[in-house]
Amino acid sequence: MLKRYLPFLEWAGGYNRDTLTCDLVAAVIVTIMLIPQSLAYALLAGLPAELGLYASILPLVAYTLFGTSRTLAIGPVAVISLMTAAALGNLAIQTSAEYLAAAVALASLSGMMLILMGIFRLGLCANFLSHPVISGFITASGILIAASQLKHILGVEAHGHNLVDIAHSLWQQRETTNLITLALGVTTTAFLFWVRKQLKPMLQSFGMSAHLADIVAKTGPVLAVMITILLTWNLDLIQIGVKVVGEIPTGLPGLSLPSWDLDLWQQLLTSALLISIVGFVESVSVAQTLAAKRRQRISPNQELIGLGTANIASSLSGGFPVTGGFSRSVVNFDAGAETPAAGAFTAVGIALAALFLTPLIFFLPQATLAATIIVAVLSLVNLGVIRRTWNYSKSDFAAMFATIMLTLLDGVELGIMAGVILSIMLHLYRTSRPHSALVGRVPGTEHFRNVDRHDVETDACIITLRVDESLYFANARYLEDRVYDLIMQNQQARHVVLMCPAVNLIDASALESLETINRRLSDSGVRLHLSEVKGPVMDQLKRSHFLDQLSGHVFLSQFDAWTKLHYTAPN
């Protein structure tokens, strides 16, 4: 019981020197990777760079204590930072202090929602986000993030939370492009793409092991950061208009409670919910993929609590919403992390950076961070999945397409909401015709098969309809129509048998439809029977008056129904 809520008790007992070594090595590598990422994602969220570091200390410790994945690496991630920027952009905010307070409130609200969802075991809520919607959303977000970073590459002032606004804003500012910044930004972007695509094979051709080459290639952004810092400092690029991160307060964040501003919280409610769900879905799927590789187990409901406490920890230390990131978790896993302690050691690494490295970051060009982001997020853009979804299912494609277009043209919040609503609507629409078949008896047997596909025996007085799906509100009325059509076409019919071997559920709407069918058939002089009703469904039906009103019988088997009605019916 205690282990369920404090999962670190699971592994803390068996912790030894070997695990420590593995975790420390992984922590060093992840720390190096996380420093530029944290700074970049803070800027993406519209926040001061140091907040990225603050959001990468306490949240990691919280997840170490409450998370169930052995290798998930927590911190600011691209999509959540974009959603944070969009959420805060909706507010009528005047000062940067207000903006900061709103980011902290958002982390706090999202953390509380995640914890509540965890306590009430609502991890299943994430299921409402279908795969096509989430992958469309991630692709569109990747494009949107890359576009939003172009201003740093061009060295201009621009804004906007959708592609149209960003493009318009960039176009208006085209005259003020800073060519030195542009040269720096384009070179860094090209270098990072080269590192990502070419460095690993090159290092391997020099005889480096694949594993080591991979890890060295992952440190590319750090190299870019160091080189551009040196360049900016040596050539005094600030004088010719290259924008840098600038002064960052040295030291660790102070702890404080988020502002208790009910009005602000209410405005952030929807955004916090969307951030919580998207963050959870992303994080849990990374965690599950990694856990499966080592036959480990994660618990989705406990993950909600782990992510929730991480966000609360972030807000207490003045940070913004965080979640489990894909690339850093893979690095953590590949670098050999054995337990979540690696996360705590990473937190120590980031804390040391916040204490000692911030003066060096002064000269870091914003264009370098933008290049880091662009290269990272373009790997999120997956156009292949759009084509595959189109080929597989037009209805799933429709939900995905709506998500992508609305995210790009209006923004992340409308995009994801429209996707969720549309995919639910399409699902209900798609299931609004329950699969069913008219069946007849295979001569000489007790089997009944579809009359359209098999040569079976039927009786003009008896219509037997096999229902192949659970009956619920979205398909109940269709069943009414179907039965009614059948008796209109068979004026001789005196009995309708609904054969229910695949009906797992009859909800109150479907019950009412069955009552209506029964009543209408009675009005037309036809009796309604059921056959092969499953046990739990029968138990539920017994709690209503339907069985008392039923004009016919409930038969245990369809053969039973056939024997009674076919051989003993008056005509």
Added chain:
Amino acid sequence: MLKRYLPFLEWAGGYNRDTLTCDLVAAVIVTIMLIPQSLAYALLAGLPAELGLYASILPLVAYTLFGTSRTLAIGPVAVISLMTAAALGNLAIQTSAEYLAAAVALASLSGMMLILMGIFRLGLCANFLSHPVISGFITASGILIAASQLKHILGVEAHGHNLVDIAHSLWQQRETTNLITLALGVTTTAFLFWVRKQLKPMLQSFGMSAHLADIVAKTGPVLAVMITILLTWNLDLIQIGVKVVGEIPTGLPGLSLPSWDLDLWQQLLTSALLISIVGFVESVSVAQTLAAKRRQRISPNQELIGLGTANIASSLSGGFPVTGGFSRSVVNFDAGAETPAAGAFTAVGIALAALFLTPLIFFLPQATLAATIIVAVLSLVNLGVIRRTWNYSKSDFAAMFATIMLTLLDGVELGIMAGVILSIMLHLYRTSRPHSALVGRVPGTEHFRNVDRHDVETDACIITLRVDESLYFANARYLEDRVYDLIMQNQQARHVVLMCPAVNLIDASALESLETINRRLSDSGVRLHLSEVKGPVMDQLKRSHFLDQLSGHVFLSQFDAWTKLHYTAPN
């Protein structure tokens, strides 16, 4: 084809003197019943009484041409009038001319939506409104309408679109109660209740036929109208504060286009959608019930067009939203209407009333109309269905309860929306665990049964999971968890077979889950197989890369899978 869109062509050919007589008799009876109802529902919608008459002329003619029900009677109905009042109450409206224009715009918008839904064959959309939600909504609306009419019975000024506001408003005005109005209102209400409950048996005991007694009893409101008009006029009750309908313009409504105010239309969009769907669901269920009694057929999609043109006709003649009403349709049916021509004759009757009877209506007390409404709507209140739903299904009850409480405490729009969203959420939640069972072979046969219920043969290397439901986004991830748990518990397992005889659909999310399961099982050295996949599902899977990646095989039958894996597997 032409007959599908102009259903009157179906019956117009066979029209003869007998049908004419039947339709005329029904039209006279319905006209008498409809006059007070129309006036009352216009007042309920917050509109001048004459609009009720205007909304009962052209819409009936339009439905005669485009509707498919032979006996449905169109016009203003209680719930839709309440929703109209709520929709218009949301707007910041200054003058009564603006209020009138908004009502006309609402009818026009709702008419266009219905027609569009009909053209795109979206009649199935009505299925999203589950039975518990709609019946909870109707019950709550009945209570709300009755409460809103108390002000006329008390003779005070009050307002509000939910129970709290109405009660508060009545309480504040309690000092201004007009005792004469109260006496008149209470007496009329009591009389109407007596007519409804006692008159029919009494007339029958005097030897009148049941059918005639029923029709006479239905004319009770007309009697109340006539008596109270005479009383008010004779005793000069206006002088002592009894409020009357007052001056009504004599003559027919002029035709005009609704105002083209985009801003107004946008504000009315949600309300118009809710009114359209609720109106359609109500109307179509009445139409279906009546059609079934005579083995006639209605077409839901053509009904959308019929109701849509009726609403457009209403807006062109300065009316408000209309739909098919329950009680008047039953009267029409019982009075022997044979074709929709009865509706056109009723329209003529109402037009004559608008031309000649309006001077008489001057003295009609508002309290009489309120009493008519109260007695009519309290029959909508069905508390028994609440208990029955509670007994049958807690989840359906939750959706119904939320609908009732929010409708009463906040208003109709939030009530119905919350009900729809909650019932969809609960359905997705309820189906988020697909029904599945571990199966084994019944020894010596080719049958496979649940291992928990039957004594069957299994193999520690082979896990066979029978999936009993279609796989889609809400239950796909649960399947991932289920399979993963199974192989964690059976470390010997080398094969997982998913047996899919009841899977009618695998959507893109479920496909991705299957791919994930396949990949993760491969990582753990376990092969994934499928068996008994239905034809259409197999065809769809072939359009993806899943079958190429599948680590195992697709077996036609489970017995086939068992034979291959059990007897030939290496261990």
